Amino acid sequence: MRLNLRQGHRVRVIPMTYEKRFDGRAFDEMRPIEAKAGIIKRAHGSGWFKIGNTEAYAAVYGPREMFPRFMQNPKKGVLRVHYNMMPFSSAGDRVRPGPSRRSKEISHVTQKALLPVVDLGEFSNAVVDVFIELPQTDAGTRCAGICAASIALADAGIPMKDMVCAISAGRVDDKMLVDLNYEEDSHENGVDIPIAMLHNSKKISLIQMDGELSSDDLKKAVEMVKKACDEIFEVQKQALKKKFEIGN
Amino acid sequence: MGEIQVKDKEVVVPGETLATGMDFLPSYGTYREGDKILASRLGLVTIEGKVIKLVPLSGVYHPKRGDTIIGHVTEILLSGWRIDTNSAYSAVLNMKDATSEFIARGADLTKYFEIGDCMMVKIINVTSQNLVDLTMKGPGLRKLRGGRILSVNANKVPRIIGKQGSMVSMIKQYTNCRILVGQNGIVWIQGEDPAQELLAVQTIKKIEREAHIPGLTDNIKGFLEKNRGPNAPQPQARPQSEGDTNDL
The missing domain is CATH 2.40.50.140 (Nucleic acid-binding proteins)
Known part of the structure; x- marks a missing residue:
């Protein structure tokens, strides 16, 4: 509301509250989700997860021999995650290829988000590689990446006690909402909270926050994510089952 | 009272509830959480009396003594x-x-x-x-020496061999190839005629794809009948030569 009041006009200030979402969704409604399993034939497991305009591919290789050797862990297997946004993926401003500060951080938090469910106890000295590629992005990439990686890990037959579902929640002005798109994510008065949750226990394996939020609102955000995660799990489950359907 | 939540021979995903109540016992690929039995990997449910276990559908070979x-x-x-x-x-x-x-x-x-x-x-x-x-x-x-090497999903090896080697000996009969199947998913094929070798490769690939679908033996038999060339030799029980057995 940058208004020039020095000109002496009497200006009626229209309250610009966020009454309705830019794309017409309900506040607790996610963008349409699609998922598939086993789309990358030469990988041991793979997953594809699309939420609105955000699209993530994940491929899992391994357990396989780990190089460099000094990174091996003789007690249990290592999970190595590589997150990458493709150069053309965002809204026209080219993402420089290769590892950046941001992608390194997201690779790291994604690994931490997936680690509580995978059991690599019997894969000493070996590595499970997870590659996440984003050909098209519209906010919520780390969450889409985690959902895709979860499908891919299950498809690769890695022992997992649960699936990981991830979605962002947040605030725009005074409204709490789930699954922010880029417009909402970059709103000047807003908060974005990506959350990853284990499906059964509803334990949180990733939570990050960009902005400021009251503790009540944070609780509200977590509740919204809980509800959304059940829907995401259903999509992930169907994607994996469909791969093994007769005639597929 | 305890209740099974899934059908026998259904594909389940990690974290999916297989049974509730204390009447069932978790076996390979499953675990108990409270009074529920959950899947701990992607697999095919097998219910044997009170025991629930999973048959893995995917995953890299893990060396085992005696293989x-x-x-x-x-x-x-x-x-x-x-x-x-x-x-x-x-x-x-x-x-x-x-x-x-x-x-x-x-x-x-x-x-x-x-x-x-x-x-x-x-x-x-x-x-x-x-x-x-x-x-x-x-x-x-x-x-x-000679022949060609084929790599398949190691979890499908029991299906390729069949009961007492029935499946692999059927392929041998129809294609006149020498076939050896390793438990690690590597298959060696040697035949006099490249076309016959190719048919053996295609058949094994088909078994790998359709291993979890009922009526596998009949499907494969039909496939071999249909794709056997017009001039191909009639299927015959070949005398087993030394080193040609597959009594794994």
């Missing part, structure tokens, strides 16, 4: 050969387990096996650190 596998030489060591096992762990074939011939100190080991040579070997030991020892002393264990 007969097909590997290839990757390195010449001081007293043996390093063998790739199509898993996260390479294996060592010590020269005393490789041949009963006398090998003089400092002899050139490439006279026996060169890098790249394929061989049928048996795993004699897997240590807690996943160091694998192999032997070539045993029926059917030998170096493989």
Whole structure:
């Protein structure tokens, strides 16, 4: 509301509250989700997860021999995650290829988000590689990446006690909402909270926050994510089952 | 009272509830959480009385003592050969387990096996650190000359072999190929006619794809009948030659 009041006009200030979402969704409604399993034939497991305009591919290789050797862990297997946004993926401003500060951080938090469910106890000295590629992005990439990686890990037959579902929640002005798109994510008065949750226990394996939020609102955000995660799990489950359907 | 939540022979995903109540026992691929039994990997549910277990559908081969596998030489060591096992762990074939011939100190080991040579070997030991020892002393264990190598999902090997080797001997009959199947998912095929070899490859690929679909044997038989060339020899029970058995 940058208004020039020095000109002496009497200006009626229209309250610009966020009454309705830019794309017409309900506040607790996610963008349409699609998922598939086993789309990358030469990988041991793979997953594809699309939420609105955000699209993530994940491929899992391994357990396989780990190089460099000094990174091996003789007690249990290592999970190595590589997150990458493709150069053309965002809204026209080219993402420089290769590892950046941001992608390194997201690779790291994604690994931490997936680690509580995978059991690599019997894969000493070996590595499970997870590659996440984003050909098209519209906010919520780390969450889409985690959902895709979860499908891919299950498809690769890695022992997992649960699936990981991830979605962002947040605030725009005074409204709490789930699954922010880029417009909402970059709103000047807003908060974005990506959350990853284990499906059964509803334990949180990733939570990050960009902005400021009251503790009540944070609780509200977590509740919204809980509800959304059940829907995401259903999509992930169907994607994996469909791969093994007769005639597929 | 306890209740099963899934159908027998259904594909389930990690974290899916298989049964509630204390009436059932969790076996391989499942775990108990409170009064529920959940899946801990992707697999096919098998209910045997009170025991619920999963048959894995995917996953990389993990070396197991007593398995007969097909590997290839990757390195010449001081007293043996390093063998790739199509898993996260390479294996060592010590020269005393490789041949009963006398090998003089400092002899050139490439006279026996060169890098790249394929061989049928048996795993004699897997240590807690996943160091694998192999032997070539045993029926059917030998170096493989000629033929072609095919790699399949190691979890589908029991289906390719069939009950008492019924499936593999059916393919042998129809294609007149010599076929060896390693537990690690490496298949060796040698036939007189490339077209016949190709049919064997296609058949094995088909089994790999359709292993979890009921009526596999009839489907494969139909496929072999249909694709057998007009001039191909009639299926005949070939006398089993030495080293041609697959009594795994």
